[in-house]
Amino acid sequence: xxxxxxxxxxxxxxxxxxxxxxxxxxxxxxxxxxxxxxxxxxxxxxxxxxxxxxxxxxxxxxxxxxxxxxxxxxxxxxxxxxxxxxxxxxxxxxxxxxxxxxxxxx
Amino acid sequence: xxxxxxxxxxxxxxxxxxxxxxxxxxxxxxxxxxxxxxxxxxxxxxxxxxxxxxxxxxxxxxxxxxxxxxxxxxxxxxxxxxxxxxxxxxxxxxxxxxxxxxxxxxxxxxxxxxxxxxxx
Numbered sequence: 410x411x412x413x414x415x416x417x418x419x420x421x422x423x424x425x426x427x428x429x430x431x432x433x434x435x436x437x438x439x440x441x442x443x444x445x446x447x448x449x450x451x452x453x454x455x456x457x458x459x460x461x462x463x464x465x466x467x468x469x470x471x472x473x474x475x476x477x478x479x480x481x482x483x484x485x486x487x488x489x490x491x492x493x494x495x496x497x498x499x500x501x502x503x504x505x506x507x508x509x510x511x512x513x514x515x
Numbered sequence: 516x517x518x519x520x521x522x523x524x525x526x527x528x529x530x531x532x533x534x535x536x537x538x539x540x541x542x543x544x545x546x547x548x549x550x551x552x553x554x555x556x557x558x559x560x561x562x563x564x565x566x567x568x569x570x571x572x573x574x575x576x577x578x579x580x581x582x583x584x585x586x587x588x589x590x591x592x593x594x595x596x597x598x599x600x601x602x603x604x605x606x607x608x609x610x611x612x613x614x615x616x617x618x619x620x621x622x623x624x625x626x627x628x629x630x631x632x633x634x635x
Contacts, residue, residue, distance in 0.1 A: 442621045451519075452611070452625040463623070495562055499620045503577045504552075504564040 410434055410498050414507030420515040423486050429510045431479040431496035439475045440500035446493040446509070455494075456481065488514075517541035519551075519612050519626035526632045533599040533631060537612030541624075544570055544590045550615035551595040552622055553586065555608040563608075567620055568595060575620075602633045 411434040421427045431441065439459035444452045454463045456472040459479060469484045483490055491514050496507040519539040527533060535553070542549055550569040556562050566586040567575045576584050585598040595612060609630050613622035 444622075449627075451627050452613070452622070454621065454623045457619075457621055457623075497562075497564075497621065502575050502620075503579070504567075504620055506554075506562040506564065508561045 410437060410501060410505050412496055412498055412505050412507040414496055414510055416510060417508065418511045418513065420513045421486055422515045423488055425486050426482065426484045427486065427512065428483075429481040429494055429496075429512075431474075431481070431507050433477045433479070433498055433500075436476050437498045437500035440498055441472075441474070441479050442497050442499065443470075443472055443481045444495045444497065446495065452495075483512075486512075517614060517624040519614060519624060521610055521612050521626045521629035523610060523629045523631050525630070526634060527602065528635055529603050529633055530601055531633075533597075533602050533606065533633075535597045535599075535610055535612075535629065535631075537595040537597075537626065539593050539595070539612070539614065539626075542614060542616075543593065544568075544588050544595065546570055548616060548618045550618075550620070551588065552613050552615055552620070553595075553597045554611045554613060554622070555606075556611070556628070557605075557608040565599075565610075566597060567615060569615075569618075604633050607631065607633045 413432045443456040460472040523535045552567040553565040568586045609628040611628045613625040
């Protein structure tokens with residue numbers, strides 16, 4: 410399953426809201442996760458099952474979608490949110506990731 | 516507290532075998548539903564899944580590399596291993612291990628990764 414993530418780079422200011430898209434090449438039901446990558450830190454699981462927040466994920470993060478189209482939305486950006494975000498499908502093997510979205514401070 | 520830490524050779528030459536170790540704590544690979552996966556990331560590029568091993572010793576490999584990969588575990592010592600045979604410069608990357616929980620192949624805890632360089 411090919412995962413197409415967009416945009417590859419996104420600039421925003423603290424307090425703004427942003428959305429990241431992830432499209433699957435076939436139906437993956439809701440078997441999608443979002444991870445956050447930050448330098449010097451272990452990758453963090455944010456959302457699983459397309460829209461379920463992992464324990465400890467702030468409520469300003471939300472996930473939506475099912476089938477082939479998914480979206481990660483971050484409301485009221487905080488400084489700690491500027492990072493790289495990846496989607497991953499786990500509906501079938503081989504597991505595949507999106508190419509990543511770098512969220513930068515404007 | 517779940518932690519994972521990868522270790523590897525740092526640098527190796529083309530055609531050699533890359534051996535990686537994941538040492539973890541806070542869970543057991545003998546527990547139903549648990550697993551460990553390996554993922555890699557070339558510098559400046561995205562993530563590529565390599566292999567998973569489950570509590571029951573079931574294994575899954577990325578078919579693009581399957582003939583080169585061997586995943587294994589040592590339950591007693593809380594370790595998982597990955598070997599990649601006949602490496603080339605394209606295998607230069609940061610290699611991560613991560614925990615899988617509840618039989619679903621998503622990664623809920625990650626190590627910080629180990630950098631591996633393949634160079635002659």
